[in-house]
Amino acid sequence: MNSSGLGLLIGGLTTMRNAGGDLVICGANKKIESLLVITKLITVFDHYRTLEEAVESYEDKEKTE
Incomplete structure (x- = not known):
């Protein structure tokens, strides 16, 4: 992923x-996770190892709202 890809992620998040x-980001490989850490975007995006964890996070948010 390059700066264009990172820009698309930020644009999508903003939209x-x-x-x-x-x-949210789920299933990112080690290279993508490393890039998110280096750019400090790991603090901007919620990230999950699996799709199931990501879906569960939305379900948990709905319960608390």
Whole structure:
């Protein structure tokens, strides 16, 4: 992934949050996780190892709202 890919992720996150939603990352490989750490985007995105964990996070959020 290069700066264009990172820009798309930030743009997608901004669009989703402006619409009242969210965007999470799941199943990122080690290279992508490392890139997110280096760019400090790991603190911006919620990230999960599996799709199941990501879906569960949304279900948990709905219960608390």
